[in-house]
Amino acid sequence: MRRLLSRFRYHILIFFAVIGPGFITAMVDNDSGGIFTYSAAGARWGYLPLWTLLPITLVLIITQEMCSRMGAVTGKGLADLIREEFGLRVTFVMMTLLVVTNFSNVVAEFAGVASSLELFHVSRFISVPLSAVAVWFLVVKGNYRSVEKIFLFASLLYVSYIISGILVRPDWKEAAIYSVKPVLLLEPGYIYMLIGMVGTTIAPWMQFYLQSAVVEKGITAKDYAASRVEVVFGCIMTDVIAFFIIVACAGAIYSVAPKDIQDAKEAALGLKPFGQYAFLLFSAGLFNASIFAASILPLSTAYSVCEGLGFEAGVDKRMKEAPIFYLLYTLLIAAGAGAVLLPNFPLVKMILLSQVLNGALLPFVLIPMILLINRRDLMQEWVNPRWFNLITWVTVAFMIGITAALVAVTIKGM
């Protein structure tokens, strides 16, 4: 009996031990930029865009699975591997781009914090500095385990979107049909929206964050199977939430009068006629998503940079031991929050800009990833199987094409 118990406990432990990185990464994927994109899609096109979610989920799973596999097998972060295999110059250029890109993302997250709390009549001059300080303290003064628990809890709060989606009483039959029925309209606005949906899904920072988190967690090739389940589950949850955001906006805004919304705040306001709760949950969800991503992005950036360039890093180190890590982390938060407070700061444009930069950097991250994951000396029997490679290259080519298109269209629109 005791043995049976201990074996059972062992398996449960393994599962809970690996839950975390993949799930958290996938959740943060729905950050303020993501929510804006999905809301806008639902408000303007109703249920039509839902079919994209299936292929998006597939692409998301493929890229995330590669990262976590690389982390588990090599025990090294992506930045580490890039440094070891491609040298300092490549790493340096990539890290510089990553800092710039992620900085724009951090700004976008704080912009999300500002606009969500403005729905509750809190001035951004109060909400943003407070959030910045809270985020900073959470990570620097809390320990890794409790921070992770808070993150996992924050992931649960995404349920608010599911509830607000239900409260709006959308047309479920239509939602079900369009989830599997591809509709391609040859209108620029529609194509732009499609590109945007795919583009927000896979961001460069996710690859670095996920792989480092898998390593930090001590997940090895042996218990990787459980980790893969977690990654797949996380990716599916991401898109389930995306589904409900689109449905909520389709039901509340599109079915009343289709319109182009300018930011996620407008989407939340559109839900107001359907009851105070739908509105509250949607706004609270936006705040949660923004602050959640705002806690992870600066941390992940500082981590990747220090890892790649060989500086000491980690929240378990003291400031004296890892000065560059803390400096970078603090600067990203302070400057990111500060930017939002500048008078006449273009919040919406910043969110768009962060998407453009994410897209532009993505190929530079995906290509080294594929090169690395096919190296037998690094991955042993865990290299990509041939059919997987084929899908991956197609995915990469597709992602590069689509993000290039997104960048082009967004720049034109800006």
Place this chain on the structure above:
Amino acid sequence: MADNLLFFTELMGMPVLDLKGRRIGRVKDAALVPRDHPSRIDRYLVGGGDAWLTVRYDQIATVSRDAGIRLSDEQLVPYHDDDCILRIARDLRDQQIIDVTGRKVVRVTDLTMEIRLEDGRATLHVVEVDIGLRSMVRSLLQGMPSRWIRRLQEPIAPHSIRWELCNVLESDPLRRLRLAIGYQKLEEMHPADLADIVEELSPAVREAIIETIDSEVAADTLSEIDPKMQAAILESLEPEKAADIVEEMAPDEAADALSELGEETSEEILEEMEAAPKTEVEELLEFEEDTAGGMMNTEYVALPETARVADAMTALRANEDLLEQLNTIFLVDAQERLVASVPLARLFVAPADAQLREMASDPLIQVPVDESQHRVAEQFDKYNLLTLPVVDEEGKLAGVITADDIISLLRQK
């Protein structure tokens, strides 16, 4: 900057000239043969035309930053890979090594070499491994005229580690043997420091280190490592080797480590262990992890209640391996029931024939094996204990819990 120093980034791409001063190619990499010499660059790999050539150190006349490398012998052989060579650009640069004195894992950015004259020939010796910003500037600008780079990096403080104090990492055991990479330097570190380092490395290297170093050091190191990683490491080792290490661990630590493993692996390891430590560990494994029984270890000294100070001294001499941790001696009656505990320090101020019984702490504080962790911690706090004896249902001494167990327990929360 002394002129007899040459950075690896400066060596890379340096022209190699034959006897007549014609350029035959540029340096693509350089390699040490650690078995022949720990720091001398043994081979230079020169790229020119289609294939790389190997230049041995004794084929070189002069090396200078401005004029490049001049050969004294032109009989060059094509380069072929060889397990005995440690190629700097491939195997060392951008890779992680251990800084033994700094007790850290660092990433190599550049190497500082010294040009020495030996038998009228210029040879290069690796003197320092460079990390930090200064070497990063050199590395990023590699290929620009070295005079500029040197001037540019001048104001930045150097950050280097002496080559003798570095430990190169290699996970393949065969190659490690050929390269004569040992981990003896690591054995001199404090196990807790070594544990921190090991935790930072990739699983392959981590396992290589634990497998290679002395079992006793490995056991001490493993005890300091995070339990989950502990399990992963033990699982990756051959059961025999794992058993050797587990035998050297304190029984309570060993039991904790084994209880983290899967049933099969822990059976396999127990199978390979010697009888005495095996029984001890197996007994401890019987207790629930969160009770006094699961926390205690069986490394204690117990004497009959009639014992005198001289007997205690004899017993301590016989248990020399416990001395570092020991602070209490226990007295048991004929049925092995615990009757008293004597603080070790009292022995020093007592005459040799004094009865230990009279020096016992009063009251006798003890806990049953099934006492909860929480209560145990409370007792430590309440009575300011260093050691707490644990007794079974019949009152027999089963083991002891020490303050360090409590500290780890509280830190886990």
